[in-house]
Amino acid sequence: MVAAIIGGTGIYALDDMKLHRETVKTPYGDVNIERTDQLVFINRHAPDHSVPPHNVNYRAHIKALSQLGVSRICATFAVGSINPEFDLAVPVILNDFIDFSSGRKHTFFETLKDAKGHVDMSVPFCPSLSTALKTEAAKQNLTIRSGGVYASTNGPRFETPAEIRSYRAAGADVVGMTLCPELPLAKEAGMSYAGFAYSINWGAGMTPNIELHTENIDDIKAKMLAVMIGALRNTNDDQCQAAPIL
């Protein structure tokens, strides 16, 4: 059973793990990964942070993980808080999302040849993996928030105040640029997915300008990584069901 971590901004593999680098060839392009026998790491924006959210090759990433036999993914996202109750720097275990992105390669299903192309998104985030994240966070003294809705935008620009008000009115708690199409593609590939969003700013219009607070979050990032590794170790494929494709 192979599991994966997709790290967002600033999340890289633990230094003390013996990882080897590999390039995985996929029909959508080559993907550089780091791995042990059971755990694969991808940094979404590349290790040198050179790939902006709209240019991430999401299909290649998920296809590469699928080719490596990955069935469970934990991922992290830097986000902005748009619900005043969602404090900055407190990781949120996500439980739903709204997709406001457009123009991205967002599906593996290019034809309806097999009459299968509609993945059920009734349970977007894996409950077993999410519970394991919560349990592991408590064990490792990481303060988290359980449950939150992610509004996924295109970027790379930040939102306008009116956009943030409309996302909030629609029920979103945080806003970010990368959950979609990563999660839907993983579900299309039959994988389970759980995610931590950590907020580095208040959404546009909630402060006079966007102010990024990236100082003092190294400790939280390291803990999120350790919590994800623990959660993946303590779950298995039987607990994490793939979503039906209709």
Ligand code: HPA
């Ligand atoms: N909006 C969108 N994406 C983000 C933000 C934001 O305010 N902060 C971090 N990623």
